Ligand code: NZQ
């Protein structure tokens with residue numbers, strides 16, 4: 413096992429009817445910016461619960477944060493924070509709204525002239541304006557981690573930043589919120605969380621038995637509950653397991669003491685930036701090609717995953733490893749998620765070259781668990797995903 417430090421300061425408040433606890437969790441006298449997305453909270457009862465709990469607080473609302481939170485929109489919210497001396501940001505939504513809140517938390521205290529530098533330079537924030545979340549979509553783990561991904565339409569970029577100051581103070585997770593999530597977004601959430609586990613697991617054996625089993629148990633739970641939540645999002649027991657699995661998949665715990673990859677996300681983000689493809693779907697496109705391209709280096713872990721998660725008992729290490737990739741593709745297909753780029757756009761021909769160029773320009777010259785996948789490797793992986 414590798415050396416590690418672990419601190420996660422986010423308080424989780426989990427369960428039915430917990431949104432009302434906002435009133436006691438928010439700092440007294442807070443001037444709150446209530447940040448939300450395109451309006452789903454106005455039709456599913458979440459907004460009413462939040463407003464009821466915010467009685468007595470001074471609240472300024474900012475709605476309209478789009479999926480893949482857009483820099484230009486967030487700059488308007490930043491102006492409100494500054495003009496109205498906001499002291500606390502409350503994100504009510506999925507990963508996009510929570511990531512938007514993280515950007516605002518950082519930008520509110522940032523002294524540079526150009527807030528985009530936070531993303532382009534990947535500035536690490538030790539401190540931000542305090543913020544919290546009411547999660548409405550299990551997927552990203554943003555409710556209990558310190559990372560944020562922001563998009564900029566003007567330049568077709570999608571970049572991330574973070575730091576120890578970017579953990580939510582608290583997050584409220586009521587699994588009942590998933591009842592109103594459309595099937596497409598439920599499938600995205602399952603796929604995103606599943607791939608988060610893969611990114612922190614599908615590397616090389618390091619004999620961190622506990623971390624491996626944490627990772628395998630999260631994947632097994634997602635596989636078990638996926639058909640249940642897809643068939644009936646009102647199944648509270650399945651919704652609760654789904655929601656907590658997504659949080660546990662990316663709250664820092666399973667990556668401690670082990671190598672991590674994250675190349676699938678690095679490539680996937682480019683597909684969203686270029687074509688607007690949903691985040692989770694870009695991962696389903698890249699992951700199988702990435703694992704096949706890096707097969708020799710990942711085959712032991714692929715085979716272990718095949719044995720323990722998919723119960724593949726027959727064959728050599730190589731055969732189990734290949735079958736495990738096929739099982740993963742079938743799992744995504746079972747959620748109606750396509751695993752080839754051509755299923756999402758017919759203008760994909762120069763994609764690989766474009767992404768290769770972008771990585772070279774940004775000096776991203778070595779990614780993956782060995783930090784040695786070059787832009788030319790990225791090009792080949794993306795080509796394999798056409
Ligand atoms: O905007 P509204 O109207 O609220 O609708 C949203 C949105 O259209 C809808 N939705 C959310 N909760 C709902 C609901 N609809 C009905 N009922 C509910 N209860 O779902 C749509 C998608 O929401 P979004 O927040 O965009 O989804 P997700 O949580 O998947 O977040 C995706 C973003 O997170 C980033 C992605 O890149 C992407 O920008 N990621 C953030 C990470 C992190 N911070 O750690 C890690 C991830 O790998 C990921 O990169």
Ligand code: ZN
Pocket residue numbers: 552604605608677691
């Ligand atoms: Zn993700």
